[in-house]
Amino acid sequence: MAIAISQDAFDAMVRENMEDLGMDPDEALADAVDALTLQGADLSGIIKRVPGEAAEAEVSPVMRVLDELKASAAANDSASGRSEEGIDMLASLLDELRELCSGEGLENAAVAVRNGAVEALVALCASAGVKQERLLASGFKALSSLLRDVGSTEKFRQSEGPQVVMDILKGGSRSSDILESGFRVVAAASAGNEVVKECFMDLNVDELILQAMREESNSNVQSLYDAIRVLLTPDDNRVVASQVYGYSRRFAETGIAVVLVNALREKVAPSSLPSACAALKAIAVNDEICRSISENGGIDVLLQCIDEASEQKNKVIARSCCSLLSKLAGSDANKTTIIERGGFDRFLKLTSRFSEDPPVIQEVMSMVTILALRSPENAARAMGAGYGTLAIRAMQKFPSSAQTQKQACLMIRNLVVRNPENRTILLNNGVEKLIRKAKVMHASCKDAATSALRDLGVDNYNS
Structure with missing residues (x-):
């Protein structure tokens, strides 16, 4: 395991290199980074700076936003006491934090996590109240941008993040923005963390997902499909025997597989279809489930989607549908169905298109x-x-x-x-x-x- 080191300890080492060993600032900083890296220290989230130098004394953008966010949240520390102006200020800071930590902002996210951002955002969302939809959506989006590794997802779990998110999602909000961003947090927090997956399953996330998916207006909330896929993926290398196989059967027993087939048949937009296929593939873990998907028209739907992807030359959908169909073909009964529906000819036509x-x-x-x-x-x-x-x-x-x-x-x-x-x-x-x-x-x-x-x-x- 990596050795933990604080920002103060890092700064002290850089300062010691300059004062005791006579190194120039750049050399002192580089030496501290190299030495600590060789010792196995975890430098993620450490701001690599030369203490005391004017050029380095400027607060990093992510720390500036985080400090302002904490101060603003403290000044408006209850949902009832927040003015519209206060809510707007908090939402703007949350949006700025998300921008800094999204995409290539891996180091910014690590700095924010190290300095208490996950705990602060969970507490802010918990206090927001379901009616403050803009604030909640911004909070969820910022939170999902921070959840990138086991360290951050453990902080989320320890601060009761799963319970907070589930309480909000169960709170009856009809906002698609909250639904999208909330399940984005579920997916991000569950990725690579078996214990967080278990927390969400103990809180009956499968029933909540089923309830949300039955609403036709939610058929293109992609994070719903992503949450299913992540919850049912054994991706925590710390665990010898994952429980996700049992979770997949539990999802199937609720009827989500049938709802997914119906969504593929009637509702899912092309942009969300690959995610829906991945979700259904994650559920199809045994012969019984694979056959039930076929019996509810899953193979016919997928073959139709493959034909359409072929005509439209949409390689992302083509690959997604073929991958799911391969999983369903693990059932011998389904092999016969695929071939009887002209599968061989359709697949060959697809290869000619691509x-x-x-x-x-x-x-x-x-x-x-x-x-x-x-x-x-x-x-x-x-x-x-x-x-x-x-x-x-x-x-x-x-x-x-x-x-x-x-x-x-x-x-x-x-x-x-x-x-x-x-x-x-x-x-x-x-x-x-x-x-x-x-x-x-x-x-x-x-x-x-x-x-x-x-x-x-x-x-x-x-x-």
Whole structure:
């Protein structure tokens, strides 16, 4: 674990370098940073400055805004006592803080977190009251810009952030801005933190999300979908066994999967559709859930979305829908449905539309790999439709794309492992040379290439 160090200790070290060791200011600052970094100190949020110098004496922008925000909040320390002018001032400062800490403002966010911004913003939101919508929305947006790592999300949890956010979201506000920004906080706070996920689940966030999604006006609140995806993603490397699999089943039991399918069918705007697909993919963790999504029309909806993405040449939607369909194809019953609906022809048409886009081709090959798994009949259909040719052309056209080469090898393996007739076709078209070349060029392809060569029946497949 990184060694904790305070701003005062850092400043003292810089000062000591100048006064005791005779270093010039720039050298003293650089030496302090280098020495502490080598010692394993956590310098995130430390302002790298030379104490006492006029040029460095200026307060950093984020500290200036944070100090003004704390002072203003203290002067208007209750919801009932806040004037419109006071609310406007607080909201403006919150918006400025968000601007400073968003996007590339990683260091600004770290400085703010180290100096109590998370705790201050949680307290401010708690005192705002549901009626102060502008203030709450600005507070939530600023808060989500600060929640970037486990340190910041732990501060959020320890200051009772999950309870505060859930109380506000349950408070009956009809503001889409509060809903959007509030669930943005849920997603940001839950990312990479298993304990925060558990806090939100204990507070029945799944029921709240379902309630919000049933309102047609909320179908394009993207943060709702992002919150589902993050809550159901096992992304905390401190945890050996994540609970998110159980959370996914719990989400499915509430009926959210069906609501998501209906949203994809009727309501979701193109800009929110990839997030909705990712949310549904996170819920589809077992055969029963995958089949229920299909039974409620999920596969038909996705195939239609793929057709539309093909016509509109929207590669983001195409990839999202293919990725979700691949997950649903893990159910053998769904494989049959996809193929009966003309899936092979539709996917091949998609690759022709995106012939210059390796990520789309990779998603299609991944889907065909799954459809052909343990199914000689499907493998034969795929070869007849032209997927052997697709694999060869993709390998020829994108030799430097390791992921394309690997996915082609995986698909080839499933096309031939139970279909000896397919081996002859592919070998006669020069596939062995392409696979061996991919194996040499890309270390990440080694295992997939070896398996493909073995199941093609060639000699020295492991060399």
